[in-house]
Amino acid sequence: MRKLIVGVMGGGEGASPEVCEMAYKLGGLIAQQGWILLNGGWGVGVMEASARGAKEHNGLTVGILPDRHKDLASPYIDIPIVTGMGDGRNIINVLSSDIVVALPGRSGTISEIALALKNGKKVILLNFPLTDIFVEYQKAGIMVLVHKPEEVIAKIKELYQLENDEKDE
Amino acid sequence: MRKLIVGVMGGGEGASPEVCEMAYKLGGLIAQQGWILLNGGWGVGVMEASARGAKEHNGLTVGILPDRHKDLASPYIDIPIVTGMGDGRNIINVLSSDIVVALPGRSGTISEIALALKNGKKVILLNFPLTDIFVEYQKAGIMVLVHKPEEVIAKIKELYQLENDEKDE
Amino acid sequence: MRKLIVGVMGGGEGASPEVCEMAYKLGGLIAQQGWILLNGGWGVGVMEASARGAKEHNGLTVGILPDRHKDLASPYIDIPIVTGMGDGRNIINVLSSDIVVALPGRSGTISEIALALKNGKKVILLNFPLTDIFVEYQKAGIMVLVHKPEEVIAKIKELYQLENDEKDE
Amino acid sequence: MRKLIVGVMGGGEGASPEVCEMAYKLGGLIAQQGWILLNGGWGVGVMEASARGAKEHNGLTVGILPDRHKDLASPYIDIPIVTGMGDGRNIINVLSSDIVVALPGRSGTISEIALALKNGKKVILLNFPLTDIFVEYQKAGIMVLVHKPEEVIAKIKELYQLENDEKDE
Numbered sequence: 001m002r003k004l005i006v007g008v009m010g011g012g013e014g015a016s017p018e019v020c021e022m023a024y025k026l027g028g029l030i031a032q033q034g035w036i037l038l039n040g041g042w043g044v045g046v047m048e049a050s051a052r053g054a055k056e057h058n059g060l061t062v063g064i065l066p067d068r069h070k071d072l073a074s075p076y077i078d079i080p081i082v083t084g085m086g087d088g089r090n091i092i093n094v095l096s097s098d099i100v101v102a103l104p105g106r107s108g109t110i111s112e113i114a115l116a117l118k119n120g121k122k123v124i125l126l127n128f129p130l131t132d133i134f135v136e137y138q139k140a141g142i143m144v145l146v147h148k149p150e151e152v153i154a155k156i157k158e159l160y161q162l163e164n165d166e167k168d169e
Numbered sequence: 170m171r172k173l174i175v176g177v178m179g180g181g182e183g184a185s186p187e188v189c190e191m192a193y194k195l196g197g198l199i200a201q202q203g204w205i206l207l208n209g210g211w212g213v214g215v216m217e218a219s220a221r222g223a224k225e226h227n228g229l230t231v232g233i234l235p236d237r238h239k240d241l242a243s244p245y246i247d248i249p250i251v252t253g254m255g256d257g258r259n260i261i262n263v264l265s266s267d268i269v270v271a272l273p274g275r276s277g278t279i280s281e282i283a284l285a286l287k288n289g290k291k292v293i294l295l296n297f298p299l300t301d302i303f304v305e306y307q308k309a310g311i312m313v314l315v316h317k318p319e320e321v322i323a324k325i326k327e328l329y330q331l332e333n334d335e336k337d338e
Numbered sequence: 339m340r341k342l343i344v345g346v347m348g349g350g351e352g353a354s355p356e357v358c359e360m361a362y363k364l365g366g367l368i369a370q371q372g373w374i375l376l377n378g379g380w381g382v383g384v385m386e387a388s389a390r391g392a393k394e395h396n397g398l399t400v401g402i403l404p405d406r407h408k409d410l411a412s413p414y415i416d417i418p419i420v421t422g423m424g425d426g427r428n429i430i431n432v433l434s435s436d437i438v439v440a441l442p443g444r445s446g447t448i449s450e451i452a453l454a455l456k457n458g459k460k461v462i463l464l465n466f467p468l469t470d471i472f473v474e475y476q477k478a479g480i481m482v483l484v485h486k487p488e489e490v491i492a493k494i495k496e497l498y499q500l501e502n503d504e505k506d507e
Numbered sequence: 508m509r510k511l512i513v514g515v516m517g518g519g520e521g522a523s524p525e526v527c528e529m530a531y532k533l534g535g536l537i538a539q540q541g542w543i544l545l546n547g548g549w550g551v552g553v554m555e556a557s558a559r560g561a562k563e564h565n566g567l568t569v570g571i572l573p574d575r576h577k578d579l580a581s582p583y584i585d586i587p588i589v590t591g592m593g594d595g596r597n598i599i600n601v602l603s604s605d606i607v608v609a610l611p612g613r614s615g616t617i618s619e620i621a622l623a624l625k626n627g628k629k630v631i632l633l634n635f636p637l638t639d640i641f642v643e644y645q646k647a648g649i650m651v652l653v654h655k656p657e658e659v660i661a662k663i664k665e666l667y668q669l670e671n672d673e674k675d676e
Contacts, residue, residue: 002584002585002587003585005586036586062586062588064588068424068602068626069602077509078509078510079512079543079569079586080509080603081569081571081588081599081603082599082602082603083426083598083599083602083603084423084424084425084426084598084599084602085257085260085422085423085424085426085599086260086406086422086423087260087284087287087288087422088254088257088260088261088421088422088423088426090260090284091254091255091256091257091259091590091591092257092588092589092590092591092592092599095575095576095589095590095591096587096588096589096590106287106305107283107284107286107287107303107306108283108287110279110280110283110302110303111279111280111283111284111287114276114277114279114280114283115256115259115276115280117276118256118275118276118277118280119256119575130302132301132302133279133299133301133302134276134279136275137276171415171416171418172416174417205417231417231419233419237433237457237593238433246340247340247341248343248374248400248417249340249434250400250402250419250430250434251430251433251434252429252430252433252434252595253429253430253433253592253593253594253595254430254591254592254593254595255575255591255592256591257590257591257592257595260421260422261419261420261421261422261423261430264406264407264420264421264422265418265419265420265421288406423595423598424598425598425622425625425626426592426595426598426599428598428622429592429593429594429595429597430595444625444643445621445622445624445625445641445644446621446625448617448618448621448640448641449617449618449621449622449625452614452615452617452618452621453594453597453614453618455614456594456613456614456615456618457594468640470639470640471617471637471639471640472614472617474613475614
């Protein structure tokens with residue numbers, strides 16, 4: 001059985017301290033579940049914070065880099081995938097993720113959410129209220145909005161029917 | 170001097186007759202200006218209608234296809250570019266366009282608008298009111314919302330300072 | 339009926355004057371047939387020479403650029419396709435070509451020949467004797483080696499059964 | 508310190524039992540060094556054999572898939588990267604590898620060797636004598652030909668100056 005790969009998207013250099021703190025916490029929780037964290041790989045913003053969170057909780061991290069080299073990869077990325085494709089790599093981020101979590105970001109993050117939804121990936125918005133623009137996907141249960149990192153974990157388990165009470169069976 | 174390349178994005182199979190009519194008209198106007206029309210290349214929705222509009226007004230049309238062959242290209246596409254990259258081709262659509270026009274669409278179209286804005290391309294929304302989500306770009310004058318195909322042409326000329334009164338000089 | 343798109347690959351900055359002269363001639367012959375010339379788009383080597391040959395004979399030229407902008411496009415390229423994908427664009431060069439012609443080059447050109455053959459494209463080698471390494475494709479008639487630009491044109495017609503005597507039917 | 512990523516390329520369905528045996532052995536040796544194995548991800552040929560070798564020796568394996576899903580991934584791949592880019596993913600294989608090893612293959616493998624050399628990656632040919640076509644790279648010491656899996660490991664250590672006698676210093 002392969003480990004679940006959770007994609008974490010969100011703002012880069014412009015991400016606020018609060019958003020980065022949430023990303024750090026989420027990264028840690030993902031690692032504690034034994035899941036793999038995947039993000040855009042750079043050493044800034046949500047990418048850096050989520051990777052650091054995962055590594056400080058013994059997780060495994062994959063970064064899909066836009067560059068033609070790995071010089072800009074976060075030190076918390078174990079496996080830098082070097083695409084050399086700029087934002088063309090955004091589709092790889094979402095296709096490689098079993099589920100996509102999006103924290104507040106700008107146009108890059110929105111492009112990833114849109115590509116994820118278009119390609120049938122489930123999207124969990126963490127404090128990023130884009131429900132108006134993607135309302136049809138929310139109604140269809142493909143996209144949900146939550147407010148705390150812990151809720152993301154619960155939602156992933158629910159979506160993948162990794163029920164907490166499995167151990168009771 | 171190279172001809173201006175105008176990218177026209179918008180809904181595929183789900184596009185309404187009204188949106189397709191608008192796309193057809195826009196394609197014709199782009200051709201009449203001597204500009205090149207670029208779109209996603211398929212024979213459906215805004216892609217088909219805009220290409221048909223351009224060809225019926227002696228324009229030149231380029232389609233950036235997601236497939237690994239050109240079987241699905243619209244017959245109104247002169248130059249099918251075959252990427253084999255699925256939605257990874259969306260970045261090519263916007264980078265290859267001197268300016269991007271977006272008609273109503275769903276997640277695919279939104280991903281192209283987001284990628285365009287992220288990569289510094291000017292975006293004209295034609296009856297696709299996404300101003301809330303991308304408000305910062307609207308305020309910066311990088312994204313505008315208009316309501317008629319004729320306004321798109323005027324806006325492009327304004328943005329590129331192809332003034333109508335050039336002939337008077 | 340769409341025009342045939344002929345991909346012309348070959349050396350960049352390191353291409354010899356003789357190779358560039360051959361590329362220039364080939365570009366002109368392609369244009370005279372009413373075919374579209376497609377290459378890697380830069381203003382150096384075989385790319386520049388073949389595009390110049392085509393433009394000086396009223397042809398139409400398409401360049402698939404590796405960069406995220408078109409600053410490096412040859413002035414003889416009518417339609418620069420901006421991929422931002424580095425050598426990831428090589429697959430687009432070959433998939434978009436109805437037939438691939440390869441002049442002498444180095445590893446970039448060899449990668450394009452290999453990708454073309456892998457994807458079922460016919461390849462005409464113009465004075466680039468790679469027949470040892472790809473011998474199986476040569477035996478299967480998918481790859482041929484010729485020595486003059488005029489032979490390339492004849493070979494394309496033969497391969498596409500665009501027989502000169504069609505007009506007699 | 509990140510672990511070294513070794514890319515292993517080579518034939519798919521057409522790979523001979525001897526080549527697959529060699530790939531299996533190489534995968535095991537890479538894992539025993541604590542290095543990460545990266546390949547094209549499918550469950551056939553050199554990809555399957557090298558991944559199986561690594562997993563049966565407690566290694567970590569990454570597969571860069573051409574498809575838009577992971578259905579065809581080898582069960583021995585821990586981390587499937589889903590590109591949806593067909594052979595456009597070959598550039599990602601080589602850019603993501605710290606060093607590229609190529610076993611006998613056909614046009615797909617040759618395209619990867621060519622792309623690796625073009626992008627400055629060192630290439631170790633394992634019983635795949637392409638030295639004629641890439642002779643300039645061999646002379647420059649960028650490409651070497653060896654004949655046994657053990658020699659690949661020694662060569663990688665030499666190239667990265669991971670000398671066995673480091674401990675004596």
